[in-house]
Amino acid sequence: MSFHLSLNTGTTRDITLCDAVGVTAEAGLEYIGVWRNRVAEAGLENAAKMIADAGLKVSSLCRGGFLTAGDEAGQKAALEDNRAAIVEAATLGTRELIMVVGGLPAAAHVLGGRGDHNDKDIVGARARVADRLAELVPFAREHNVRLVLEALHPMYVADRAVLSTLKQALDLAAPHPADTVGVVVDTFHVFWDPELEEQIARAGREGRLASYQVCDFNLPIASDALLSRGMMGDGIIDFASISSWVAAAGYTGPVEVEIFNQEVFDQDPTLTVKTMKERWEDLVLPALEGRG
Amino acid sequence: MSFHLSLNTGTTRDITLCDAVGVTAEAGLEYIGVWRNRVAEAGLENAAKMIADAGLKVSSLCRGGFLTAGDEAGQKAALEDNRAAIVEAATLGTRELIMVVGGLPAAAHVLGGRGDHNDKDIVGARARVADRLAELVPFAREHNVRLVLEALHPMYVADRAVLSTLKQALDLAAPHPADTVGVVVDTFHVFWDPELEEQIARAGREGRLASYQVCDFNLPIASDALLSRGMMGDGIIDFASISSWVAAAGYTGPVEVEIFNQEVFDQDPTLTVKTMKERWEDLVLPALEGRG
Secondary structure, three states: OOOOEEEEOOOOOOHHHHHHHHHHOOOOOEEEEHHHHHHHOHHHHHHHHHHHOOEEEEEEEEEEOOOOOOOOOHHHHHHHHHHHHHHHHHHHOEEEEEEEOOOOOOHHOOOOOOOOOOOOHHHHHHHHHHHHHHHHHHHHHHOOOOOEOOOOOOHHOOOOOOOHHHHHHHHHHHHOOOOOEEEEEEHHHHHHOOHHHHHHHHHOOOEEEEEEEOOOOOOOOOOHHOOOOEOOOOOOOHHHHHHHHHHHHOOOOOOEEOOOOOHHHHHOOHHHHHHHHHHHHHHHHHOOOOOO | OOOOOEEEOOOOOOOHHHHHHHHHHHHHEEEEEEHHHHHHHHEEEEEEEEHOOOOOEEEEEEEEOOOOOOOHHHHHHHHHHHHHHHHHHHHHHEEEEEOOOOOHHHHHHOOOOOOOOOOOOOHHHOOOHHHHHHHHHHHHOOOEEEEEEEEOOOHHHHOOOOOOOHHHHHHHHOOOOOEEEEEEEEEHHOOOOOOOOHHHHHHHOOOOEEEEEEEEEEOOOOOHHHHHHHHOOOOOHHHHHHHHHHHHHOOOOOOOOOOOHHHHHHHHHHHHHHHHHHHHHHHHHHHHHOOO
């Protein structure tokens, strides 16, 4: 089995898509995972051509989601934005659209977004995610795109995703076809989960394991909690165990490295990709290949 | 049913036990939850007398635990420390010893404590917790003290507790008598859990619901992630739902407010207790009493 490393452009947040494609291709990688803002900046058709011309394939598009609005206007806007994301994924030639499902309206309000400061009902927010997902599935199927549910670390439950565990993601996906609704395993978000091994195996069995993303969990937690993701080996995650579970579940797709970390943003992207390759070969690949 | 509010002295971190007892009694509360460092500072016997003389009862002692050491010396030290904590709880007249089970040796190492920087094996760390717990149970029973397992928010899994969900806590408690190993529901730590309602009900059924602690989850997360706990109503937790689940599970004990928050530490403790009483009456008590 040969596994492929992919650079997620979140890792090189501050450079253009064109530059990210350049460092990825130069490093000899075959895949790139792209963020919508960098695609939009380059222009969708141009982005697709630029990536193809460099000989790269797109491992995933980040991201759709934010489906928890309680009001009709917010729900309509979310559906429109997600339909646009589905079209973008299809145009870029990837089946995998990563979905960050959204947080509580009360949190959005506190953080300056659209939301009702009284709406702290997490059970209700989850129900709205399920409803919006069902509305998006037919459109995703038509475009041959898979909605890939991402369980986020519970530190982001209020502001980013009321979806916190792989089990919950698989339960949410269950009513829909496996080729239209999948799940991603992102080590940072799920390494803590006592049911991780069992749920990764389940994701494999159910044919829903759509993406594997790796990065470390750094300590102490960064003062901006969003930036606590680290280069593999710099934090406390046991990549050998999780990677062996992912391989045992039958995953054979590209493996994305997605790191939000100020120090990584500030360094030369060529160095970032070089380090990422070394750590991948040292800490992740052996376990995927059963040599770990 | 009448429920009793309790001040956890973590909330008034910077004052002595004597002062905390003073503001608690003046505010007309009947319970206080105490931290070991403030008890040690006052002297154990003196602390017990001071609390009793003020007409207060101790709702819990914080905290035992930190059971994940991989080396023999670390394990021996942990058992000794926990036996001391059990004796302290008994002397203070509380049955409830809150247990924070400990994190990964690798994290302890990074943060300057005793630990092996290579030991990132979370599955192994959990197994050691189970082993140490079994070793402590007979001593706890002899002293009529309950080891109260605390599931901590997964943001603390690496450095504080490899125990992250109420389900996991109940599974860990299962081999032991319910009057010797219980669980605590701390809203900050568990509000995000998709299985929360079901596991609170289970804790009630199994007779293990030993403590209910309330505080809010503030946004954005504080730059020192430990200090992101907030006064009820200041964050995004839905206290009505969780409190109604706790009451439905048959909990009738004291309810502690435990807030680690720099702004709260910096204000007059009398104001803290006054605000805490108001928020309790407004946001927590009605749901506990079925008026929520």
